[in-house]
Amino acid sequence: MSLAALRDDLVPFLAPYLPSNDVSAKERPFITLTYAQSLDSRISAAPGVRTAISHSETKTMTHYLRYHHDGILIGSRTALADDPGLNCKFNDEFEKSPRPIILDLSQKWRFQGSQMYTLYKQGRGKPPIVVVRGAPTLRENDVDYLIFSQNERYIDFEILFSRLEAEFGLHSVMVEGGAFVINELLARGDLVDSLVITIGSVFLGKNGVEVSPANSLELKDIDWWNGTRDAIMCARFLNPKIV
Numbered sequence: 001m002s003l004a005a006l007r008d009d010l011v012p013f014l015a016p017y018l019p020s021n022d023v024s025a026k027e028r029p030f031i032t033l034t035y036a037q038s039l040d041s042r043i044s045a046a047p048g049v050r051t052a053i054s055h056s057e058t059k060t061m062t063h064y065l066r067y068h069h070d071g072i073l074i075g076s077r078t079a080l081a082d083d084p085g086l087n088c089k090f091n092d093e094f095e096k097s098p099r100p101i102i103l104d105l106s107q108k109w110r111f112q113g114s115q116m117y118t119l120y121k122q123g124r125g126k127p128p129i130v131v132v133r134g135a136p137t138l139r140e141n142d143v144d145y146l147i148f149s150q151n152e153r154y155i156d157f158e159i160l161f162s163r164l165e166a167e168f169g170l171h172s173v174m175v176e177g178g179a180f181v182i183n184e185l186l187a188r189g190d191l192v193d194s195l196v197i198t199i200g201s202v203f204l205g206k207n208g209v210e211v212s213p214a215n216s217l218e219l220k221d222i223d224w225w226n227g228t229r230d231a232i233m234c235a236r237f238l239n240p241k242i243v
């Protein structure tokens with residue numbers, strides 16, 4: 001199904017927070033942390049339940065962000081629970097789809113049979129990079145594997161992002177979730193260049209999957225957009241040092 005048209009005022013609103021076209025050599029990609037949350041800071045109604053929070057206006061905004069990024073990163077539980085497409089439907093410019101990156105150290109998720117696979121085979125999405133620990137137990141066609149040492153329990157995002165730039169030439173990556181990944185990145189403001197949060201006018205309640213940083217955080221360069229049912233906050237971290 002086609003997306004709703006992008007609201008005109010979203011273009012100047014988002015412009016200062018988008019990756020620049022500067023392709024000079026950098027150590028890591030431009031990182032945008034972006035997700036949709038409820039008023040009570042939940043990103044889904046319950047663990048493993050795909051939950052629509054965004055209005056059609058802000059859904060289109062997400063695809064506009066996808067249009068502007070080389071990669072899109074999610075954790076394995078989001079891949080397994082949501083079976084997301086992660087392509088770019090903005091103006092049906094599927095060739096602008098970002099490269100999906102799945103953090104799946106123990107290789108529980110499969111590309112074959114997924115929505116991403118269907119879209120790729122239809123020429124409407126890109127094949128994924130799967131981040132694994134040790135040699136992949138199963139190598140799927142068209143998947144690139146980014147292999148970390150067997151000893152790694154959790155990957156350091158600084159190293160991951162540098163490798164995505166150096167080995168795959170990704171100059172910009174948007175991190176979409178889920179909660180585990182978002183909370184990790186909220187603690188690594190030094191790695192996040194832009195924060196784009198959609199706030200839906202809904203409460204999801206105590207069973208919902210919560211996002212919240214371990215410590216308080218201050219933001220700068222804050223701007224708000226008001227839509228029919230959602231708001232979007234764009235910002236940067238004020239003191240992006242690990243505490």
Ligand SMILES: NC(=O)C1=CN([C@@H]2O[C@H](COP(=O)(O)OP(=O)(O)OC[C@H]3O[C@@H](n4cnc5c(N)ncnc54)[C@H](O)[C@@H]3O)[C@@H](O)[C@H]2O)C=CC1
Pocket residue numbers: 034035036037043044046047048049050051053074075076077078079081082103104105153154155156157176177178179180181182184209
């Ligand atoms: N509303 C929204 O914008 C979004 C909502 N969601 C929702 O989030 C929920 C899933 O969130 P979670 O359960 O928190 O899982 P998650 O999607 O954050 O995945 C967590 C898993 O990712 C891997 N991982 C994360 N960080 C890692 C690291 N540093 N190194 C190695 N592996 C790492 C691990 O396997 C970990 O168990 C789903 O219900 C989904 O619908 C997901 C994305 C966006």
Ligand SMILES: Nc1nc(O)c(N)c(N[C@@H]2O[C@H](COP(=O)(O)O)[C@@H](O)[C@H]2O)n1
Pocket residue numbers: 035036050051052053054058059062074078082083084085086087176177198
């Ligand atoms: N922006 C946004 N709003 C919501 O309400 C959401 N539930 C999400 N979820 C994220 O989008 C992925 C689905 O992508 P496709 O539409 O299948 O391409 C989902 O896996 C979450 O990462 N995002």
